[in-house]
Amino acid sequence: MKPVKIGLLGLGTVGGGTVRVLKRNASEITRRAGRDIQIVAASARSLDKARICDTTGIRLTADPYEIVNDPEIDIVVELIGGLDPAQDLVLQALDAGKHVVTANKMLIALHGNEVFAKAREKGVMVAFEAAVAGGIPIIKALREGLSGNTVEWLAGIINGTCNFILTEMWEKGRDFGEVLKEAQALGYAEADPTFDVEGVDAAHKLTILASIAFGIPLQFAKVYIEGISGITALDVTYAEALGYRIKLLGIARRTAEGIELRVHPTLIPARRLIANVNGVMNAVLVKGDAVGPTLYYGAGAGAEPTASAVVADIVDVVRTLTSDPDNRVPHLAFQPGAIADIPVLPIEAVETAYYLRLSAEDKPGVLADVTRILANHNISIEAIIQKEAPQGGSQLPVILLIHKVRERELNEAVARIEALPTIGGSVKRIRLETLG
Amino acid sequence: MKPVKIGLLGLGTVGGGTVRVLKRNASEITRRAGRDIQIVAASARSLDKARICDTTGIRLTADPYEIVNDPEIDIVVELIGGLDPAQDLVLQALDAGKHVVTANKMLIALHGNEVFAKAREKGVMVAFEAAVAGGIPIIKALREGLSGNTVEWLAGIINGTCNFILTEMWEKGRDFGEVLKEAQALGYAEADPTFDVEGVDAAHKLTILASIAFGIPLQFAKVYIEGISGITALDVTYAEALGYRIKLLGIARRTAEGIELRVHPTLIPARRLIANVNGVMNAVLVKGDAVGPTLYYGAGAGAEPTASAVVADIVDVVRTLTSDPDNRVPHLAFQPGAIADIPVLPIEAVETAYYLRLSAEDKPGVLADVTRILANHNISIEAIIQKEAPQGGSQLPVILLIHKVRERELNEAVARIEALPTIGGSVKRIRLETLG
Missing domain, CATH: 3.30.70.260 (ACT domain)
Structure with a gap:
């Protein structure tokens, strides 16, 4: 079969990781997918800086629109992040009839409903495994692996920065501000850490998880969000003495009255497996009515773990290239006509x-x-x-x-x-x- | 779309669980799959004993061949277990052009190569998520979720009976024989516990996991197998004092010299997440070259956890009903022509x-x-x-x-x-x- 041609938008950390993984594992991936997967073009903001990866054989361009409009390209992989210009690029790629793979949680959480509607209109796929919990195949597990279940609730450690900070506070009795500085020095936290430590990033991911767990629309604005900046070393110590650990959790729960969507620091019993997920690692605990509790653990960020999810999505898209668009796994796990607008509870009612x-x-x-x-x-x-x-x-x-x-x-x-x-x-x- | 019609072979624990889950979650499953999934017929050895589930609307028969030859049935779900008559029934169902979903680890581990060849010949699928680690979607994670990786090794707690016994020995300082008797009384162990405690069941599952991790043929006969009956309370105590727990692991590793396939009791550092998987729960740790370590945890047996995997497989099959048979996820993750007969190392070389x-x-x-x-x-x-x-x-x-x-x-x-x-x-x- 002829090779599948990929156009990459963004050659930063994850873009570089994706190039490396696709090259290193090329023969293994072809053994699985049944055809070659080639990155034929990539866009980057600056073309002259030293590349994060070997770009031999890849046409480089500073203009990402050149890629989304290139008739040779089958799948566009968006790894720019943020909304501008990623949103417009993804919509144009879909308009041009290309499948899209993206790691962009903000785009999916805030504009996924619109993006998926466009994809359906064009009969193409948007895959976004890398948008939640990095390399952990949690989207696939929820959307396909647990499809026989009514999901009752899920709770996830889905921000590695916060988990690193809370783990250091617990292990060494250190205070939040001090550990945050170290996390910034190590590159685990941004110069402006608000998005991570105040829970916004986790809320983007929770929005996506809840939608595919319950078959509800993406509705970031309804997530209750509280970060970890108010947690003190004292609280961590007292919690430990009582048999609990403090973790930033994203929690989605289905109750008789509605859906709970919340991100906040949480005491959890120290004996639970998820309480022992430390450092920058992520884990998601899902409770299905048939399967009971299941847990998925792995690296939630980083170049190659995220690339692992990106490549898995590419292989998935390759496998559906010849399939009936109306009989694919739906973007949000449930058929578009079956998305239920179950009310989300205000935090006062939780x-x-x-x-x-x-x-x-x-x-x-x-x-x-x-x-x-x-x-x-x-x-x-x-x-x-x-x-x-x-x-x-x-x-x-x-x-x-x-x-x-x-x-x-x-x-x-x-x-x-x-x-x-x-x-x-x-x-x-x-x-x-x-x-x- | 018209409903998909299922014929069930076996109405024991897992068969009953499958009927219950499909009925209870019927609307949720239809919201996902886009069409109704109906069990139209089921076979059971004895038709007059009290049923484990409500069989209203299901045609019951004592003759399983009636089901595999019924032209109305699209998917045959084999939940009899063992080789005779399950093997013949599965082959006949495939011959009749029906897709097959099975929880039968022994059949897949011992005769999977032949079963899959027949399925390819007929252009139908054989799905077997329930054959390994019950409700944990580990086959899907390995085969699809980690498809961008070269899998380096995997290690799994894949026999709940052994994990229950070892957990009791560790928590309470009890001896193997005493806990085994309790496990038998609780229904966690069979009257003849050899298959579980001597590692044969775990070896069946390891055979399957290794095959889809590395793209090698199923080769149960080459697994080194050692059970837990020789572990004493003393060993468990000494291991704990040294910072280790003892677990029965199924381990598959790729080395420069060949593949290691082995099931044996293993000391693992107590701080590892997998060392804290207790009771009858299962977990599989997979190390991919891109993603790093990932772990999948959940119930490895039981009526509804296993049914969860069976139903997910049914939904997967429904989704590929209209797809190109040559572009599906291959049974063993790798394309049939790309299965590599990498040598399996004898234990003396490990x-x-x-x-x-x-x-x-x-x-x-x-x-x-x-x-x-x-x-x-x-x-x-x-x-x-x-x-x-x-x-x-x-x-x-x-x-x-x-x-x-x-x-x-x-x-x-x-x-x-x-x-x-x-x-x-x-x-x-x-x-x-x-x-x-």
Whole structure:
């Protein structure tokens, strides 16, 4: 069979990795795909800088539009990232009847509905395994491997930067700011780390996972997002003493009232496998009604792990080149006409357990006041720990683990606790999930 | 589109689970597959016993051949297990031009080459996700999700019975025989547990995984197999003290000299995620050259987890019903003409690290004799621990961890150690893998 011709948009870290992997494993990939896969052209912003990979045999251009309009090219691989110009390039490539493989989570999370509609109109595929959790084939697992299940919930460590920071804080008792600086020096965090540490990147990925798990539209704007910048070494230590680790999780859950979509730091039992996923590694835990819990673990970023997903998508596209466009795996796992607009719950309506940390005066009766307020709001307590006052301080740290409560109810209770004259400052709140 | 019609062979545990899952999730599955999937007929050995599931709307028959020859049926799902009559039924179904989904690891491991050849001849598919690791979509991950990689090695906990027994031994310090009896009472182990505890079942699954990881023929006869019946509570305790857990692993590795295929109890570092996979759960760790290590975890057996894989296979087959048979994912991941008959190494040629336990007289010079023999065979030692003699005994247990050594070399060294007059009985040997 004649070779499949690829045009690459972007020769940065992932683009370079993709070229390297496709060249190194060319014969292995052809053994699988049944035909050669050739990168015939690639675009890069700057053509004269030293290349990240060997580009022998690849036509280089500074103009990505040259690639999306090249009639010789079968599949366009978009590895530029961001929205401008990636969005326009992808839509033009689809318009030109080309299949698209992309690692662009922001594009899919924010504009996927439009991109997929265009792809359907043109009878071509958009594959995006690399957009979520790097090299872990989680899109494939959810969309095809678990297709017999009603997915009940999923919870993922889907931002390597945050997991690296939280792992360092846990292993070495270090503080957030200090570890963030190290992560930046190591290249694990950007100069402006907001996207990662404030949970936005994880929310892009969660948007995609939730959509293919439940067959709902992509709706990034409805994700509740809370990052890890407020987590202190103290919280990590107290959590550990109680048998929990703190991880930034993206959680999607189907309840009788609607869908929960949330990204936030979370206490999880230390004995759970996912609690032991450390450093920059990612993992997604999926609970299906038939299969029970399943977990998928691997590198969530990096040149070659991401390239692994890109190449798998290319091979998948090659395999459907001769298939009936109406009988492919749908982009969002469910048939376009079967996407259900199940309401997404506002965070105030979500129920979770909680870790609460407060500063109390060292006086009799303070705990009684706090527990009475919780009882009045029907909030039951799993554990209370009162610590020694830190040196020189007159306030005692009090840690409470409380059972599941609706956010709205907890907000009221916390406001009352904070109004107590014996309580200093605000109550620190971190959600807790048993993931059982 | 018109419904796809399924004929089920076998209404035991997995057959019943498959009926339940297909009925319960019918609307969810149709939302995904784009058409209804109906079980129209099922065969069972006994028709009058109380059914494990609601069989309303399903034509029941005692004759499975009625199903494989029924022109109305599109896909035959074989859930009888074993070779006779499953093998003949599958071949007849293929001959009749029907696609086949099977959970039968023995059939695929022993006769897969012939089954797939027949399927190719007839232009139909044989899907077997449920044959390995129950509900974990590991076949799909290896065959499609990691298709950009050269797979370097894989290591799996792929027998739930053994993992349950080893977990109990580790958690509670119990002995093998006692836990085996409990596993039998719980239904986790068969009355004749040989297949599970002696590693044969794991070897069937490893045969399949290795074939699709490396693109080699299915060759069960070349797997080195060693079960867990020789593991004692003492070994589990000593391993733990050294920072290791003992798991029954199926390991396939590609080396410059050939392929390693082996099932045996293995010490693995306790900090590895896979070392913390407990109870009846399964997990497979796959190392690809691009993606690095990835891990897949879930239930390896049971009615609905296995049904989850069976239904996913059915949906996959439905999606390729209109595709070009020559451009599907190949049965063994690699194109039939590209299967490479790379030699499988005999166990004597395999290199691994080892845990050795020996009984030594409590005399000066004994350790010197042992270490001299190891040094003479160029075997380097990572750790030596000498324990107190058990009550009333005069022999001291000595535990050694040794670095990688070729089996043949170790056999000679061990023979010399066992010939020392100061060493009692035989040397206990358990392989050790760092899985790094």
